[in-house]
Amino acid sequence: MAQASFIEVQKALSGVDYPATKQQLIEHAKKNKAGKQAMEALQGLPDKEYDGPNKVSQAVAKES
DSSP states (O other), rough: OOOHHHHHHHTTTTTTTSSSSSHHHHHHHHHHHHHHHHHHHHTSSOOEEEEEHHHHHHHHHOOO
16 A cells, blocks of 8 residues: 555544544544545454554555
8 A cells, every 4th residue: 555545544543542443443534534545445454453553554554
């Protein structure tokens, strides 16, 4: 996944409370009006709980 996508995902998740489940991350991103690329990245994540933005970025990198 391109670097811009990492940035988009982190912007979409700005203000989210961790730990958070995949579904909570997706709902938060929707509220932040995340772009298509960020939403696709989040929807492709494994269904588990994430304890911080670094874990989300690592999971996005593995799925790309």
